Amino acid sequence: MPRYGLVIDLERCIGCHACAIACKVENDIEQGSWMRVEMLDGQPLDTARGQSPKLTMHYLPLACMHCQDPPCMDACPANAIYRRDDGVVILDTSKCNGCQDCLSACPYGAILWVETTGVATKCHLCAHRLEKGLEPFCALCCETKAIHFGDLSDPQSRVSQLITRRSGYTLKLKERTEPAIYYLPPLNQRPV
């Protein structure tokens, strides 16, 4: 069985938010997005850290981590959240009772509350596109090709190889959620 996931290359991410907007386009999200862009080092958006000329500024796109062991699933009293065999974690909005327990359970802040409908929603890796053999829309629309989609269970897949070669890592190891979203750290500067 495949385990689908994303590998997001922070070296290539330019913080343009095209992924977040692509997500809105593809999934008809009026307010907010299932994908959001923050700063890797937690500073205010679009500001540098350090002092000139020694400065850094790295972006961190965040979405549902499609955890192996999703805390949101355990927290949902309505059984609206389930994990498919291919690793995609789905929130069935028709079953959502609006309790918002999943929002507080998710360590990644990945669940979007929709005020107008009173239900929780989240990324499903564009499951409707995966069925057609297409990659998630955020990956297609990423201008610098920072977002790679693929099968993490296949050691030969491009995503697996990138994780190995570039020391890919997941967020919040302590939570033991085993995310399917990996990050490739920015490269070190090489003086000329």
Next chain:
Amino acid sequence: MSTETVVHTACPAHCSGNACGILAHVRDGQVSKLEPATFPDNRYTRICQKGLTTLQILYHPDRLRYPLRRAGARGEGKWQQLSWDEALDYVAERLKDVAAKHGRRSVAWVLGGPGSGTVKFGAYTRFAGCFQGTRVSTWGYGDAAGPCGTISTFGAHQLGDFVANLEEPRLNICWGTNPAESGPFRMRSLLDAKERGVKLVVIDPIFTITASKADEFLAVRPGTDAALALGMMHQILEDGLEDRDFMSRYTVGPYLVRQDNSRYLRGRDLSPDGDDTYMVWDMAVGEARVADSAVKPALEGSYNPGSVSCKTAFQMLKELIQEYPPSRAAEITGVSEDKIVRMARAYATLKPAAILTNNGLGRTYHGDITFRAVGTLAALTGNIRLPGPAGHRGVQYNWGPFLKPRADQPSYSRLGILNMYDAIARGEPYPVRAAWFAFINFINQCTNNNRILNEIIPELEFIVVADMFMTTTAQHADVVLPVCTFLEFTDMVNGPHPYIQLQQRVIPPLYESKSDVQILRELAPRLGFDEYFKTEEEFIDLLLDSGDPSIEGINVQRLKEGPATIKSPPRPTDHTASAQFRTPSGRIEFYVEKLLPFGEALPVHKEPLESNRTPLARKYPLSLVQVHSKFHVHSSYVKSAWLHELDTEPLLEINPADASKRQIQDGDLVEMFNDRGQVKVKAKLNAGVQPGVVNLTHGWWPSHFREGNLNALTNDAINPAQEAAYEANMCMNDNLVEVRKV
């Protein structure tokens, strides 16, 4: 059941004229989704955060729906709705009136960049030509400094053709350009190169997102880039890393310059039978010879042919460079000496090394010299892509019928946009009394807003604005014509290189809006030149009918099948024999005779007009720059609700040290001001903005500011040296300001 159709179109937004292909999905007559079009080479399958939100513009509730005629005072906001017939009859009558009173060229068409539509642009120049009115060139709307400097040095418009488009560069330098934000498609190739081990250097006053990807970042004081280039050249000469062979063969380096009048020594200066030919010192015979016939031309030194004291142009350049050791360049630019030295060595040794520039680099008073200094640095090291005998030829479209539509009469008069200020306000060089603004938000985006509002707009007897929205400029119009978005009409766009795409109409124009071409086509019969106006598709075919082999067989029918590839002419394998620069000498000219009256024959460093080292800086110590936002394309897309969600209001970026001196904290409301005007915004503390500099991203509309407007603070000075070279440029990045908490 609803059916979905998919139309291949292209986004003509003004991103360095290199359009993305778009697939538009249409369901029940509504455009439901845009996605990137697929190209055989998937590097071209792309869309950006702005293009993705185009439906927010298409279906924006504020879209202009009907022609409007002013019903109150200018800018009062009172309008009368007109039918198209009423509107066009009225416009035709008023244009004729103004022409009868003040002459035909007193009617001006002011157009945005051609990147925002090809035949749309052509239709307007054709209209201005038929009318024999004025076409206002908008190169000077921030983009003229590059052409000024590059025409002088290389004989062509685009510096990038010579110094950026090198094959397999071993070093990439982004000099004053920020592709990660202003043209993200260009960032992808830089990141690909980084993955291959090619280092990236960024030179910028601001630590931009592009800078955040750099291996080295040089934080340069705004407008001092020429001094940086001179300092690098100093180190290159010091280390003997210059490419003397290149300088001898392709530049004016060996040409002798008279020391009495600073002009090139010509054949006629030495002999009554001599002509205009340039002379060199032939070391083989120890005398001056016509350049082409010399056996061993001297590259440097002082000589006295016919007792005229002369130096080679290279010698003169060298003497200028000697004044700029890296220590002095460091003192001027704020970049450390160590970095200047290392950068110079890297650029001269990691060949070919590419320098990427864009127009922001030229938005200071001496921006033309900046481009010349960068070009000279490239020539000194031979990091130049040589042109073939015909230059670096792009596609040759059939522009003739659009620029001079009628053989039997002269076409339009051309006026640079900064010259238009004086033409309207002072009648110089001739009076302009009516203006038609199309795809340009003139009042918002052009420098010295308050002068525009107080001295220019009131002098215009008639103003037409064709736009999608009630922009600041439209608010001051007498007639506003509603135009449609790019999804509602057909045009042709260049790009992504090497493709040409049809910007294909996806749905008919909404409301009563029309395309610019359609508006002109309906207005033309009212002015007696209907035979010159066609449909968009006919105009595209006319434009493509140039006979240029690179676009042979491409027409609208072909483009409807999908993007067509421009066939590049075979590049000569050996350029060395045929390289030709379209300068007076046919060589790269780092020494420019026609700039002698300005003391700028060489690319000398001159402090910016509003340098923070001038007395004015005691009153206004901060240098204002206007970085282009990743959320706008100039002032368009500002109304996209989805982008607005991410970028809620304009913020004045200031270094924490400068903020602290003024007791300003992040989020405080501040006023930025100088003698010309003021603007009130919230402050954003950012260490990426170097001390002494403030940044406010351009493109916001006055309604977004608490008070005032950004371009109320910017100057409209004209640099006569730029006029001599090409066209005077606006300097949005050369303005001193002060900021205080309010």
